[in-house]
Amino acid sequence: MEQTITSYLSFLSPELIRLTLSFLQILIVIIGLIFTVVFLVLFERKVIGYMHARIGPNRVGPFGLFQTIADTLKLLLKEIIIPSKADRFLFLLAPVLLLIPALAAWAVIPFNPEFLIADIDAGLLYLLALTSFGVYGVILAGWSSNSKYAFLGSMRAAAQMVAYEIAMGFALVGVLMAGGSLKLGVIVEAQSGGVLNWFWLPLFPLFIVYFISGIAETNRHPFDLAEGEAEIVAGFHVEYSGMGFAIFFLAEYINMTLISVLTSIMFLGGWESFFYGMSFLENTFLEFLTEPSIFWLLLKTLFFLFVFVWLRASFPRYRYDQLMTLGWKVLIPITIIWIVVECVMLTLEVGPWSVT
């Protein structure tokens, strides 16, 4: 693929070719993301509907496939209202500040060994930095709307994101110790092998903690106190209408997808196959199942996205003090304990990971 494009572009200088290639990659990722979000909104409504014994949207297009497009068109046509006492500049900047880190984090996600936009050494750190950067968008949105509800929502979001960032960071420390690198590609390679070689087994508590903090980080159910409908209407985006609101939504769903992809990359072996090393599949037409491919990554991501929606359909919202208790008193101690356990395991060289 890359060779073909390069040969088409051979009249350009090598720098320009590289630039064009990464531009194309960015384009593919962003368009793919937008389509994922479009699919995800419908997916969420359908799955929640099914769990309520309903059908969910099925009017627009076959099986309601164009429902999200209809929703987006509606939002595009709506008036963007800026509250008269709002800080105009920050009010308009906030959704962008939320969306940009959500998109930028995808730069270091390897979809397969070849396809990633930026192969930087400290990929994991970059991700931590960018996922926590999203909180600025939330705080600014709440503050600049000049509304008590919005401000309460953003305060909650800020406290929650800070609390869960720590648990998340510790969980990532565990991954980094096991993988021996901050590069996501290397982390996946360290997990190469069958299902039992993936990090979810030796790092099981961290896997659960990471996913829970990921949910809290994206302000999703059951941790969506930042937008708790019952008490503070819609939280930090209460004053937004039209496309401003749509961008918040877009950022939220992109973050959800990001957390799902990261969980699959760091704990479920990324693009490695579930059927790796199963000899009965060899020399049959099903042999392709044993090979690593991007589709495995997408499948795992889809599973985690399903869990996101599943959680939302299953559980009520946490109370604020429960949320803080869970973050500070449960998740952080668990991660610290497991990091110590992992250190012991690494020193004694038990465990499937490669010790360097």
Next chain:
Amino acid sequence: MKLFRLLKKLTLIDFIKGFIVTLKAFFRKKVTVQYPEVKTPLSPRFRGKLALMRYDNGEERCIACKLCSAVCPAHAITIESEEKEDGTRRTTKFEIDAFKCIYCGFCEEACPVDSIVETNIFEYHMTENEQRIQTKEMLLATGDQYSEQTNINKKKDSIYK
């Protein structure tokens, strides 16, 4: 005991139980009725749009006794009457304010000649405020239009009366 509770919390047993409940519901038969195409069955006692009925020979049933107007808890019915040439009493004005009507069905029960009835029509609308007043002609027209179904319903229900 405390340790037991801690272990129960850490194993996320309750969460798994909750997940199983919703997963079961996920595969359960869906109860949605896709409304404009599929409709839920209506009871013969369903209280919908009001109508005035006629006898089989086309004569209006209403004798202007004003019982319906008297029993109406919302004062939705206005009746004016006069004596006809043949000595019978007939209404000159029979109006129902559809915004006041609460579809309680008292008028239907009060009517001695089964003139005012409630059909099982619930899909109707009005586009202007004035149209909320249902005149005698409109009520009779509704009665003529849906008399067949209404008669069937009343017959079905009559065994319980």
